[in-house]
Structures are given as C-alpha cells and as structure tokens.
Amino acid sequence: MTVDPTPVLRVTDLTTRFNTQDGTVHAVNGVSFDLADGEVLGVVGESGSGKSVTMMSLLRLIPTPPGEILAGQAIFEGDDLLSMDLGDLRKVRGGKVGFIFQDPMTSLNPVVTVGDQIVESLAVHQPGRRKAMRLRALELLQLVGIPSPEERLRCYPYELSGGMRQRVMIAIALACNPKVLVADEPTTALDVTIQAQILELVKGLREKLGMAVIWITHDLGVVAGLVDRVLVMYGGQIVEDAPVDEFYAQPRHPYSQGLLASLPSATSRGDKLVNIQGQPPDLRSAPASCSFAPRCPHAFDRCDRENPVLAAVSATRKVACWLDEVPVLVGAQSDETAKGQVGHGR
Amino acid sequence: MTEPKVHASREVVAATASGAGPKHRSLRGDVWRQFRRHKGALVGLCAFMFVTVASFVGPYLMPYDAVEIDIKMRNLSPTWSHPLGTDNLGRDMVARSMVGGRISLLVAITAMALSVFLGTTIGVLAGFFKRLDGVLMRLTDLFLALPVLPLLLVIIMLFRDSLRATFGPEQGIFMLIVFIIGITSWMQTARVVRGEVLTIKQQEFVAAAHSIGTRRRNVIFRHILPNCLSPVMVAAALGMAVAIITESALSFLGLGFPSDFPTWGRLLYDGKDFINLTPMRVVGPGVLISLTVISVNFIGDGLRDALDPKLRSR
CATH class of the missing domain: 3.40.50.300 (P-loop containing nucleotide triphosphate hydrolases)
Known part of the structure; x- marks a missing residue:
C-alpha cells in the first residue's frame, strides 16, 4: 500500500x-x-x-x-x-x-x-x-x-x-x-x-x-x-480501528473479542457456538454510557456513567473502551489522550 | 481470474439452453408473448381493432352516406341492405354508427391521454416530492368529491357558446368535452401512480441511480416513470372506457355534439324517441359502446399481466 x-x-x-x-x-x-x-x-x-x-x-x-x-x-x-x-x-x-x-x-x-x-x-x-x-x-x-x-x-x-x-x-x-x-x-x-x-x-x-x-x-x-484495516462498529460508533493482522491476533475491544470468539472454527467441531449475550442497543436514546456495557463481560461502574471515546492505544490502533484508558504504550499519545479528555466533558 | 470465467461461461450455456436460442429476447417481445396468453385480452384486442377499423375505414366502403337524407327510406326495420335499419330521416344506421365511432373513439383516446397525463404528473409529483404530497393528494380528494355530472353540465352551459364561436361547432365542442372528461377522471390514476412511486422510490436501484450522480429529473424520467408504466397502462385502458361512457352520457343528455355530428351517445339520444318503432336504432350504438368498453377493459387487464415482470418471467 x-x-x-x-x-x-x-x-x-x-x-x-x-x-x-x-x-x-x-x-x-x-x-x-x-x-x-x-x-x-x-x-x-x-x-x-x-x-x-x-x-x-x-x-x-x-x-x-x-x-x-x-x-x-x-x-x-x-x-x-x-x-x-x-x-x-x-x-x-x-x-x-x-x-x-x-x-x-x-x-x-x-x-x-x-x-x-x-x-x-x-x-x-x-x-x-x-x-x-x-x-x-x-x-x-x-x-x-x-x-x-x-x-x-x-x-x-x-x-x-x-x-x-x-x-x-x-x-x-x-x-x-x-x-x-x-x-x-x-x-x-x-x-x-x-x-x-x-x-x-x-x-x-x-x-x-x-x-x-x-x-x-x-x-x-x-x-x-x-x-488492510478493520473498523468495528457498534451502536453507531466505531469501537475499534486496527490493522487487520493485529485485529485478528489481538482484538482490544470486548466486542471485537466477542465477535472473533463467536466464529466457528474447524477445531471446535461439536462444541456449542460462542455468542455474545444480550441484545444490540436501542438507538432511540443518545449514548450516555458505553453502549456495549450491558453485554460486556468486563464492564465496570465507569462504563455506565460515561461513553468511551475512540482513542489511540498504539501508533496504528484506536479503541473506544475504558479498559484501555490507561495507555499501555508510549508515544504519540499526549494529544490523543487530550482529545479523549475533551470528549469526557460532553 | 480463471474461476469467474469458468463460472460465467457456464451461465451463458444455461441462458442459451433455457432461452429461445441465441436470438436475443427483447422486453417488448416478452410482453407480447405474455399478452398473448391472456385469451380475453386477445379477443378484446381483436374486437377493439375491428371497431376502430370499421369506424375509420368503414364509411368509405359503405354505399350510403351518414348524413345524406333519404326521406322515402325513413324508419326502416333491419333489412339486408340496411342491417340496422334507418332513422327518421332515412339515414342508414350502420353508416351513422361507423361515423359516430370516429368521434367517440377520438374523444375517448384524447380524453384518456389528457387524464393519464394529468394523473401521472400529479401522482409522480406527489409521490416523489414529499412536500407536495399533502397538497396534491388533498386536491385529488377535492376532485373526487365533486359531483361530476352536474359539474359537467354547468361547464358546458357556461363555455359551449364561446368555444363554438372561436373554434367552430365541431372542434369547439370536441375540445370542451375532451377537456371536461380529462380533468374529471385523472384522480384514480394519480392515486395509483403516487402509491407506485412511493414504493419504487424506496427501491435500491433508485438509491443506486442517485449514487452515480444522476440528476433528480433523470431519476424520475428514466428510473421511476418506466417502472410505474403497468398501472399507468391499466389506468389508460380504464380511462378510455370511462371517457366513452361519459361522452355517451353527455351526448345522451343532449349536451354533447350537435346532431349533425353523430356519436354513439348522440345516436342513442336521437334514437330513444323511436325505441318502439325502430328498436335497432338504439341497440346498435348501445352494443357498440358496451363492446368497446368491455374490449378495452380486457386489453387493460391483459396489459397489466403482461407488464408485471413477476408474472412475465415464468
């Protein structure tokens, strides 16, 4: 490319x-x-x-x-x-x-x-x-x-x-x-x-x-x-933005993880298919909390209070999840986190 | 790239096998094929063609003139030389019916064209532009609520003389009647077309047309209009029947064409006083009106079936 x-x-x-x-x-x-x-x-x-x-x-x-x-x-x-x-x-x-x-x-x-x-x-x-x-x-x-x-x-x-x-x-x-x-x-x-x-x-x-x-x-x-690159959308928002190989190797957002886990594979023959419990969100109210929180296995109290903003977690990836709030990797983050802070105010 | 080619060539083989050989099938050909399956429509088409040809060509072949008065031959019952008898002025009823058919059919076709044009325009505008929908449909309701016959009578009373003076007796009254029938019979077409446009507008190919940058005008004329053709055709056929009947009714009430321009309705009107003496004078034009209306209805029915792609692709 x-x-x-x-x-x-x-x-x-x-x-x-x-x-x-x-x-x-x-x-x-x-x-x-x-x-x-x-x-x-x-x-x-x-x-x-x-x-x-x-x-x-x-x-x-x-x-x-x-x-x-x-x-x-x-x-x-x-x-x-x-x-x-x-x-x-x-x-x-x-x-x-x-x-x-x-x-x-x-x-x-x-x-x-x-x-x-x-x-x-x-x-x-x-x-x-x-x-x-x-x-x-x-x-x-x-x-x-x-x-x-x-x-x-x-x-x-x-x-x-x-x-x-x-x-x-x-x-x-x-x-x-x-x-x-x-x-x-x-x-x-x-x-x-x-x-x-x-x-x-x-x-x-x-x-x-x-x-x-x-x-x-x-x-x-x-x-x-x-x-080349994947955008994962949920409830009208982008929850993950990642290069395709990284996305398959290590999905960051719980929803992406759920999606990949629910793919049937050749080795899991006979097992029950994995699914993401719950229903997609009702889009009739403006998202005030994380729209995936009700179905998320890792949801904690912040997820119900604030809607996570898509923020860079590495040079190539962006995830909208509070779990990834604490930057794991350094570099090119300062302005992205600042953008995230502005988003919180809304 | 080899995969698709293999597959595609198989498709061609399948198409050639199921289709009518390598010869290309056209949409028109398919419509005609389907139309022919509808026996009623075929009979109707033949009957309508017969009436039309008889009306426009017949008078030249008849030994009698439609307006020539032969007082010695008046009020004849049907004979071999006068199959429908003669009227009270000795004019041959077959010749008069033929000539009457000309005006009746011309009125029917022009009035139908006007009404279909009005109905389609209003229907498309109402269906396509949401902002116009309410206004135009209420207008349609308004026209539907008008009592047609009294309205016709008033309009004719008001405008007949001035139109006659400007365009001559025949043309003036022709225009008036066509206009009146046209503007009082477009409502059904408008409603049907609006409904059709509302459905078609939602279809993906309209979005696809927008997505390649087609102008709205072209979206309407190239994509929406051709797809609501089948209800329009049906409306046209039915509209023709309505026009023939309305024209007859007007003439029958003595408000149509003057008696020296025979139309089927006028012939009925003139004949009704002699119904005891020469009943065939009324039967002839009456049967012709019914025959034309029925055959046109059948044609419309067949056209609807033939133009519906779901039925056609069987």
Whole structure:
C-alpha cells in the first residue's frame, strides 16, 4: 500500500439521526476515520450498527427527512462532502466515489438495459459520443469478467443471474475510475461460490486500478482475506480501528473479542457456538454510557456513567473502551489522550 | 481470474439452453408473448381493432352516406341492405354508427391521454416530492368529491357558446368535452401512480441511480416513470372506457355534439324517441359502446399481466 500522509478521505465526528414517529434514532454517533489512498478498509458490525448509514451519509444518500446529518465533516480531496452543494456532490457521486449496493437483484433498474445503465453513469460524468460510451461500457463488462459482453449490453437485468448483476453493478461503480469504491455488503445476497468470485474480482480490480475501497460486511472471513484495516462498529460508533493482522491476533475491544470468539472454527467441531449475550442497543436514546456495557463481560461502574471515546492505544490502533484508558504504550499519545479528555466533558 | 470465467461461461450455456436460442429476447417481445396468453385480452384486442377499423375505414366502403337524407327510406326495420335499419330521416344506421365511432373513439383516446397525463404528473409529483404530497393528494380528494355530472353540465352551459364561436361547432365542442372528461377522471390514476412511486422510490436501484450522480429529473424520467408504466397502462385502458361512457352520457343528455355530428351517445339520444318503432336504432350504438368498453377493459387487464415482470418471467 502506498503510504500517503494525507488520507483520500477523512471523516470526523459524523453524526446522523433519523427522526421517526417512535422518536429519534441515533444511527451514527460521532464517527471519525481516515481512508488512505489505495487502502482497503473493512467495516464490520452487526445489523443496525450504523455501517451502511455511515457510508450513505458520506454521499448524502440517506433520505432526508426522516434522516438528518447533524454534524461532522467528510473531507475528500480538500472539500467537505457534507457541506458542498448538491451539484458538486453529484460530480463526486459515481465520478470519484463509486457505490455498490447489497442486493444486485434490486439495485439495477428492471426496465433499462444493462448497457444503458452503464452508459448513464458515463453520461453524467464524462459525456461523450454515444458510440464511445458504448465502447467504454463494453470494456467495463470485460473488465468485470462478463462473457460475450456485446450481447450482455443489450440484456435486461432480469435476464442475468445474481452474480452477473453484481458484476454489472461493479462495472457501473467503476465506470468513471473512482478514487474510492464503497461496497455495501456486496456479497451478502450471493451464494458462497459467487461471493468468492466477486471478492477475487474486487481484489484484482483494486490492484489493477489502485483505488481505495471501503468494504462493509458482517462476514469476518471476508475481512481477513481482503482488507488492510478493520473498523468495528457498534451502536453507531466505531469501537475499534486496527490493522487487520493485529485485529485478528489481538482484538482490544470486548466486542471485537466477542465477535472473533463467536466464529466457528474447524477445531471446535461439536462444541456449542460462542455468542455474545444480550441484545444490540436501542438507538432511540443518545449514548450516555458505553453502549456495549450491558453485554460486556468486563464492564465496570465507569462504563455506565460515561461513553468511551475512540482513542489511540498504539501508533496504528484506536479503541473506544475504558479498559484501555490507561495507555499501555508510549508515544504519540499526549494529544490523543487530550482529545479523549475533551470528549469526557460532553 | 480463471474461476469467474469458468463460472460465467457456464451461465451463458444455461441462458442459451433455457432461452429461445441465441436470438436475443427483447422486453417488448416478452410482453407480447405474455399478452398473448391472456385469451380475453386477445379477443378484446381483436374486437377493439375491428371497431376502430370499421369506424375509420368503414364509411368509405359503405354505399350510403351518414348524413345524406333519404326521406322515402325513413324508419326502416333491419333489412339486408340496411342491417340496422334507418332513422327518421332515412339515414342508414350502420353508416351513422361507423361515423359516430370516429368521434367517440377520438374523444375517448384524447380524453384518456389528457387524464393519464394529468394523473401521472400529479401522482409522480406527489409521490416523489414529499412536500407536495399533502397538497396534491388533498386536491385529488377535492376532485373526487365533486359531483361530476352536474359539474359537467354547468361547464358546458357556461363555455359551449364561446368555444363554438372561436373554434367552430365541431372542434369547439370536441375540445370542451375532451377537456371536461380529462380533468374529471385523472384522480384514480394519480392515486395509483403516487402509491407506485412511493414504493419504487424506496427501491435500491433508485438509491443506486442517485449514487452515480444522476440528476433528480433523470431519476424520475428514466428510473421511476418506466417502472410505474403497468398501472399507468391499466389506468389508460380504464380511462378510455370511462371517457366513452361519459361522452355517451353527455351526448345522451343532449349536451354533447350537435346532431349533425353523430356519436354513439348522440345516436342513442336521437334514437330513444323511436325505441318502439325502430328498436335497432338504439341497440346498435348501445352494443357498440358496451363492446368497446368491455374490449378495452380486457386489453387493460391483459396489459397489466403482461407488464408485471413477476408474472412475465415464468
């Protein structure tokens, strides 16, 4: 990975809420992370932990109302995605940031041919002669490994299988050579063999095209094989931010530990599966305490009083847990702890 | 990269095996295939085509003129040369029914187009823009609550003469009737389309369209509208039936076209006084109205089935 001092995307303190009839849902609470150029970032967490909403919020794709992006910045190439006007944002969407959705069965328009849907993206960002755009669409279908692409261009989505459709989705997302590709659980709706193919495809494309990838998933196996760095989300917050090998070797947050412990392994055959006791938090109240505390085996009185802030515990890792409050390692901590102190005041 | 290729080529084999050979299947072809399975719709389509062709081409083939008065031949019962008899001025009823069909069908098609256009526009706006939803749907409720027939009568009384003066008797009344039918029958379409748009708006492909930077206008025209086509088609077919009936009712009340421009409703109105003497004068246009309305309804039914991708992909 190229080590670039300025991240391609820097998200700080992103907060998104949904104002529903049952009250305000605090879906994303002060999420901050960096995405380095060319990096593959895995975002894991259970359903409702705010993974998708975070990424949708970045491109302001959440419906408003009921959604509302309350605070935060998302600096992409020097501009804040969250405050730029819609016209500029439209140039980023699809042009510089590609988005792949979870379910290929529903994310293609059923009444428009595959070719036209790819051309649509090109027409928005790199308008040219229709013939040239068709040619580029053909090239893209070849790139994502669709056989006899000339014929497929004229196909309607219902004539393609799930795996083929997801390839088309990837082709659309890649149409304008984006700097960042956001993949929102792109393999969840596919069966395992197709999943593996799509993973291989994205890996290969990333090496070929060199874009940064944000891969949202709840499959830790996928994470291990693909990503450079892991973000663990829980209750709308990032609880751990770690390089992938360190994350597997030594998860710091009790939730990450629980997640990894609940993975079945080949040696534990016949044993009962380990699970994390309890229910995910109700997001209808603003987090005042650690949202994982009720399920945490190590919870102590401070966890019920204050919400831990994501703080650096080493040069490469950040954890939001009071257990890690006492810095274990020295170096580059002073300002981070200071940031943590400010957070306590809130 | 070899894995995907192997898999994908298998997919092609499967597609070729299950599809109709290497020839490409188009959406239109599939719709037509499904439409043909609906026997009622096919019969309806044939009947409607027959009525349309008879109305527009038939008069040229008839030996009698629709407006030529032959007083010696008046009030004839059906004979071989006059299958529906003649009216009280000796005009052949078959010829008159054919010519009447022209205006009735033209009114039906234009009024339907207007009503579908209004209904779709209002439905899409209400469904897509949450801020307009309340206002537009209350407007729709308001129109639904209006008693249509009295309203029609008042409008015609008020505007008939001025429109006649500006556009001539035939065109003036044609525009008036189309306009009136159009603005009083768009409400159902608007409601159905709004509901459809609300569902489609939530679907992932709309979010996907936004995510590639598509403008809102294009999202509406390229992604949302084509997907609510099937209820719109059904609404169009039903709207045509309603338009034919409303036009007949207006003419029957004597407020439609003047008697020298025969329409089916006008023929009924003129014939009702002679119902004891020449009953076929009423039966002919009456049957034609019913036949057209029924066949159009069947066509709409078949179209709905054919345009529904869930039914089609069987």
